[in-house]
Amino acid sequence: MVGYRYLGNSGFKISEITLGNWVTHGSQVGDDAAIKTVHAALDAGITTFDTADTYANTAAETVLGKALEGQRRESLEIFTKVYFPTGPMGPNDTGLSRKHIMDxxxxxxxxxxxxxxxxxxxxxxxxxTPLEETxxxxxxxxxxGKALYIGVSEWTAEQLREGHALAKQLGIQLISNQPQxxxxxxxxxxxVxxxxxxxxxxxxxxxxxxQGxxxxxxxxxxxxxxxxxATDEKSGATFIKRFLRDETLEAVRRLKPIADEAGLGMxxxxxxxxxxxxNIAAALVGASRPEQLADTVKASGVTLDADTLAAIDEALGDEVFSDPENTYEVSPKQRLV
Structure with missing residues (x-):
């Protein structure tokens, strides 16, 4: 079964493997397959589910809601997000203004x-939007009572520090960040x-x-x-391009014997x-078919020894992106609509 970890400096626990539905529910796969995948996640011990209003322009949330219908709410941890455009994408259908957050x-x-x-x-x-307003x-x-905790996604170290201070002043808890x-x-x-x-x-x-x-x-x-x-722009093809250099793919091939030695799949x-x-509370995974989760959950509770970690670093060499300046390039400087 999947292990649990505390989320931030709180008493709230989440499953360390969490099911996300960014490019699957409401878009890449049909509703029946999506619902079966959520049920397979529950059977595997995953109780934490992450979505966002912008995924499939709100359809992903609807599918997740259908999939979790009838489950004991107290036994689930449900996350969603706000910022990106939704609906008809009017001037207030995006961002972190008070109006958009409340709607x-x-x-x-x-x-x-x-x-x-x-x-x-x-x-x-x-x-x-002024951070104080947000x-x-x-x-x-x-x-x-509409949310228990507050989190962010892809914020820089400085933004996290400023947001944490404001949250503390207001008596709420900022406990998570969701980065790549x-x-x-x-x-x-x-x-970060x-x-x-x-x-x-x-x-x-x-x-x-x-990205696979x-x-x-x-x-x-x-x-x-x-x-x-890599062939589907709606499924993150833009994100995966940076990893498709032959030198990177050759480095990834060198991980196979390391995985074999550890008794793990890639x-x-x-x-x-x-x-x-x-500092990682959970790894977000996606699945378009229920059977994909059977192997994924086996990563929970695995400890990689120092030799294995060193071998991974050696295999990947210079193909690793590690410049912290990249964290400043993620959030758009202007809203998308």
């Missing part, structure tokens, strides 16, 4: 079929993780398999597989690797 939380709760979410996350930093709205959402993190993408290690450790903020990391590259299915000198994420090795970092 969005009500819409998310209705679609998810729940009275509250456990974690409500700022999907990006909003340079066009956190006052978040504080009101918490006090209204994998063996190949380690940009949070330089500034040390700052988060100081402030009592955990990471819930997305793309622990580097660390599964080993992409081969140097070969065309990308048909139907893979996806398990990738997920187990991110969970070795004590």
């Amino acid at each position: 969005s939380i009500n819409g998310s709760l209705k679609r998810l079929g729940t009275d509250y979410v456990d974690l409500y996350q700022a999907h990006r930093f909003d340079y066009e 956190f006052q709205a978040f504080a009101d959402v918490v006090r209204q 993190y994998s063996m190949l993408w380690r940009v949070i290690e330089g500034k 993780v040390p700052t988060s450790e100081e402030l009592g903020i955990s990471q819930i990391v997305w793309s622990p398999m580097a 590259v660390l599964s080993g299915k992409y081969l140097p000198g070969q065309p990308v597989p048909e139907g893979s994420r 996806p398990q090795l990738a997920i187990a690797w991110v969970l070795q970092n004590p």
Whole structure:
């Protein structure tokens, strides 16, 4: 079964492998398959589910709500996010203004079929809204009982520090950040993780398999597989391009004997690797078919020894992205509509 970890400096526990539905529910797969996948996650011991209002323009939340219908709410941890455009994408259908946050939380709760979410996350930093306005709205959402905790996604160390201070002043808890993190993408290690450790903020990391590259299915000198994420712009093709250099794919091939020696599959090795970092509360995984989760959950509870970790670093060499300056390039400087 899947293990649990505390989220930030709180008494709240989440499953260390969390099911996300960014490019699957409401978009890549049909509702029946999506619902079966959620049920398979529950059967495997995953009780934490992450979505966002912008995924499939709100459809992903609706599918997740249907999938969790009839489950004991107290036994689930449901996360969603706000920031990116939704609906007809008018001028107030995006960002972290008070209006958009208040409209969005009500819409998310209705679609998810729940009275509250456990974690409500700022999907990006909003340079066009005063941070005081954003956190006052978040504080009101918490006090209204519509969210229990507040988190953010892809914020810089400085933004986390400022947001944490405002949350503290308002008497609410900012307990998480949701950045990209994998063996190949380690940009949070330089500034974001040390700052988060100081402030009592955990990471819930997305793309622990580097958009599927660390599964080993992409081969140097070969065309990308048909139907893979690299061929579908809606499924993160933009994100995966940086990892499709032949030199990177050759480095990933060198991980296979390391995984074999550890008694793990390549996806398990990738997920187990991110969970070795004590600041990581959960690895977000996606699945388009129920059977994909059977191997994924085996990464929970795995301890990689020092020799294995050193061998991974040696195999990947210079193909690792680790410049903390990359954390400043994620949030758009202007809203998208």
